[in-house]
Amino acid sequence: MTLSRRKLLGRAAALGGAAALGPLVGPAFANRNDQLNILCWEGYNSDAILDPFRSAHPGSTVRAESGTSDPDMINKLRAGEINVWDLINVNQPWARDQLYPESLIKPLNKERFMPHFERMLPEFRDYPLAFANDGELIGMPQRYGPFSFVVNTDVISRGTAEDQGWNLFLDAAMQGRYGVLTYDNWNVIHMCLTAGLNPFAKVEGADIERFRSTAEAIFGGAKLLTDDLVAMNTALINGEIDAYFTGGTYTASPARYDGATNVRGITPNSGPVDGKGGVVWIELTSAVNNPDPSVLAEDFLDYVQGPEASKAVAFTEGTYNPVSQMGNPEVMALFDAEELDAIQMDSLAEEMARSLDYEVVASYDTLIDIYTQARRS
Numbered sequence: 001m002t003l004s005r006r007k008l009l010g011r012a013a014a015l016g017g018a019a020a021l022g023p024l025v026g027p028a029f030a031n032r033n034d035q036l037n038i039l040c041w042e043g044y045n046s047d048a049i050l051d052p053f054r055s056a057h058p059g060s061t062v063r064a065e066s067g068t069s070d071p072d073m074i075n076k077l078r079a080g081e082i083n084v085w086d087l088i089n090v091n092q093p094w095a096r097d098q099l100y101p102e103s104l105i106k107p108l109n110k111e112r113f114m115p116h117f118e119r120m121l122p123e124f125r126d127y128p129l130a131f132a133n134d135g136e137l138i139g140m141p142q143r144y145g146p147f148s149f150v151v152n153t154d155v156i157s158r159g160t161a162e163d164q165g166w167n168l169f170l171d172a173a174m175q176g177r178y179g180v181l182t183y184d185n186w187n188v189i190h191m192c193l194t195a196g197l198n199p200f201a202k203v204e205g206a207d208i209e210r211f212r213s214t215a216e217a218i219f220g221g222a223k224l225l226t227d228d229l230v231a232m233n234t235a236l237i238n239g240e241i242d243a244y245f246t247g248g249t250y251t252a253s254p255a256r257y258d259g260a261t262n263v264r265g266i267t268p269n270s271g272p273v274d275g276k277g278g279v280v281w282i283e284l285t286s287a288v289n290n291p292d293p294s295v296l297a298e299d300f301l302d303y304v305q306g307p308e309a310s311k312a313v314a315f316t317e318g319t320y321n322p323v324s325q326m327g328n329p330e331v332m333a334l335f336d337a338e339e340l341d342a343i344q345m346d347s348l349a350e351e352m353a354r355s356l357d358y359e360v361v362a363s364y365d366t367l368i369d370i371y372t373q374a375r376r377s
Contacts, residue, residue, distance in 0.1 A: 032086075032290075032292050032293070032294040033294055033295050033296065034057075034059055034060045034061065034294075034296075035060065035061050035062075035086075035294055035296070036060065036061070036062045036063070036086050036087070036294055036296035036297060036300055037063050037064075037065075037084055037085050037086050037087075038062075038063070038064040038065070038085070038086065038087045038088075038089070038300070039064075039065055039067060039073050039076065039077075039081075039085045039087070039088045039089070039288075040064055040065070040066060040067070040087070040088070040089035040285070041066060041067065041089055041090070041143075041283060042066045042317045043143070043313055043316045043317045044064055044066075044089055044285075044304075044313065045064035045065065045066045046312070046316045046317060048312045048316055049304070049309060049312045049313060049316065050062055050064060052303075052308070052309070053299075053300055053303050053309075056303070057296065057299070060296060062296070062300075067090075070090040070091050070094055073088060073090055074088075074090065074094060074098060074099065074104070077099075077104045077288065078102070078104070082104060082288060082289060082290060082291070083290060083291060083292070084290075085288045085290065086287070086288055086290055086293065086294045086296065086297035086300075087285055087286065087287060087288060087297050087300060087301060088104075088105065088285070088286055088288050089283055089284070089285040089286075090283065090284065090286075091281050091282065091283055091284070091358055092129045092141070092281070092282040092283070092284055092357055092358060093129065093357070093358065093359045093360055094284075095129065095130075095132075095138045095139040095284050095286050096129055096131070096132055096133065096138065097360070099138075099286060100132045100136075100138050100286075103289055104288065104289055105138055105139075105286040105287060105288055105289055106138075106287050106288075106289040107132070107136035107137060107138060107287075108136075108137045108138065108139075108140070108286075108287055108298065108301070109298060110137050112298065112302065113137060113140060113298075113301070113302070114137065116140065116302075116305045116325075117130075119325065119327055119328040119331075120141070120324040120325060120326075120327045120328070121324055121325075121326055121327035121349075122327065122349075123349070123352055123353075124141050124324040124327070125327075127141050127282075127324075129141075129282070129284065129357065130284060138284075138286055139284030139285060139286040140284065140285050140286075140301055140305070141282050141283065141284055141324045142283055142285065142304065142310070142313055142323050142324055142325065143282075143283045143313060143314065143321045143322070143323055144280060144281060144282040144283065144321065144322060144323070144324065145248055145249035145250050145265075145280065145281060145321050145322060145343075146248045146249060146265060146267045146278050146279070146280050146348075146351040146352065146354075146355050147186060147246070147247070147248035147249075147250060147265075147278075147279055147280065147281055147358075148166075148190065148246075148247070148248055148265070148266055148267050148268060148277070148278045148279065148355075149161075149166075149168070149169070149190070149243060149244060149245050149246060149247055149248075149265075149266050150232075150233075150236065150243065150244050150247035150248065150251060150252050150263060150264065150265050150266065151168075151236075151242065151243040151264060151266055152236050152237070152239075152241075152242050152243065152262050152263060153262045153263075153264050154262045155239075155242040156168070156242055156243060158264060158266065161243070161266040162266055162267065162268060162269045163269055164268075165268030165269065165270060165271060165277045166190065166193050166194035166268060166271070166277060167194075168243065169194060169217075169218055169221065169243075169245050170194065170214075170217055170218075174221060174242075174243070175221045176221065176222075176223045177223065177241060177242045177243065178221065178222060178223065178224075178241050178242060178243040178244055178245060179222060179223060179224035179225065179226065179232050179235055179236075179241045179243075179244040179245070180218065180219065180222045180224070180225050180244065180245045180246065181226065181227065181229060181232050181244050181245065181246045181247050181251065182225050182226060182227045182246075182375070183227065183246050184368065184371065185361065185364075185368075186246045186279075187218075187245070187246050187371065188361055188364065188367050188368060188371050189279060189358075189361060190245060190246050190279075191211060191214050191215050191218060191367075191371065192211060192361075192367070193268075193271055193272060193273070193277055193279075194214050194218065195207075195210045195211050195213075195214035196210070196272045197210065197211060197272060198272065198273045199359075199361050199362075200273075200356070200359040200360070200361065200362055201362055202362045202363050203362070203363040203366070203367060204363070208366065208370070211367060211370060212370050212374065215370060215371050215374035215375075216374045216377070218245060218374075219374050219375055219377070222245070223240070223241055224240065224241055224244075225375070229247070229251040229254070229319075230254070232244050232247070232251070233251070233252070233254065233255040233260070233263055236255075236263055237255060237260050237262075237263065247265060248265035248267075249265045249320075249321060249322065249343055249344055249348075250265075250281075250319050250321055251265070251319070252264060252265045252344070253319055253320035253321065253342045253343055253344075254318060254319055254320070256341065256342040256343075256344075257320060257338065257339070257342035261341060264344065265344060265351075267347075267351035267354050267355055268354065269354065270354075271354075273356055274356075276354055276355060276356050277354065278351060278354050278355035278356065279355055279356050279357075279358050280351075280352055280355040280356070280357060280358065281358045282324075282357070282358070285301055285304070287301070305325060307325075307328065307330040307331045307333075307334055308334070310323050310325040310326075310328075310331045310334075311331065311334040311335065314326075314335075314343070315339060320339070320342050320343050321343060322343050322345065322348055326345075
């Protein structure tokens with residue numbers, strides 16, 4: 001299963017990406033305390049984040065490589081690159097469910113890192129997925145965002161979109177008026193919710209047909225299919241479409257920051273799973289269980305909790321996202337009104353409360369086959 005949230009932007013890291021890191025694959029080097037290798041989503045590989053840390057550690061070699069999916073990055077560790085990487089940055093279910101049980105990551109120093117939680121936004125101060133079942137701290141949350149769908153509020157009001165929720169895309173009046181941002185994994189999650197199903201529980205029996213008919217209806221009514229968030233936002237702004245299926249703060253933020261604040265991510269007011277209809281992704285950064293560890297790993301993880309680094313993480317690489325550290329007044333002071341509006345800070349807390357945590361899709365293999373058939377037809 002691939003997580004397609006960053007399908008457009010996932011790419012090799014700064015400084016040559018995989019090519020620069022390729023020679024490191026193999027036996028760990030001696031004296032690795034002057035080396036740091038980070039496997040991450042885009043953003044942490046930006047010079048805006050890496051250069052200040054390099055300057056604070058002269059003579060050290062700091063490299064970062066951006067992945068294209070959580071499973072792809074995790075499989076690098078499983079394939080033996082646990083000897084290469086010092087930090088891994090993936091979305092929230094993987095640390096507790098796979099990385100820690102497989103001994104691919106190790107606990108963080110609670111004495112050093114727990115005080116950071118006290119300065120996070122309230123919803124993160126006791127965030128359960130940052131901890132293993134045995135109580136160990138296994139990851140630090142930072143970037144996050146609700147991810148459901150996007151509308152042009154000049155045509156469809158925020159209130160109407162939130163009240164209708166996923167049913168908006170089954171309304172006959174919306175035929176030919178919306179696009180589908182083809183982030184396949186997320187489309188499967190959102191089509192389950194549209195069908196009234198829990199995407200994170202097993203889908204079987206009659207519910208399979210409910211998913212099939214929903215997928216066929218969503219694709220059948222779409223005017224535009226693309227995996228390019230810029231193209232989708234442009235179509236929304238130009239009036240070619242009035243909404244798009246799969247999107248949120250992450251995809252709407254570039255257009256909003258450019259002044260098109262009528263482009264808005266929507267989280268449904270209600271839904272089929274414990275009354276919730278939205279989903280939120282939250283990144284966790286964890287320490288890889290490298291047999292030859294570098295002290296720079298926890299130093300870097302500590303560094304990115306600070307105000308300037310947190311702001312750089314939030315506003316880098318062309319899409320803009322809130323960060324858990326915004327509970328710290330020193331971090332919030334670095335954001336201006338336009339930046340806060342771009343990431344929809346006005347409704348963020350309430351949208352989080354209406355959202356499920358992203359998890360692994362339980363029946364993914366079955367559902368992606370049905371989804372692919374519907375998309376092709």
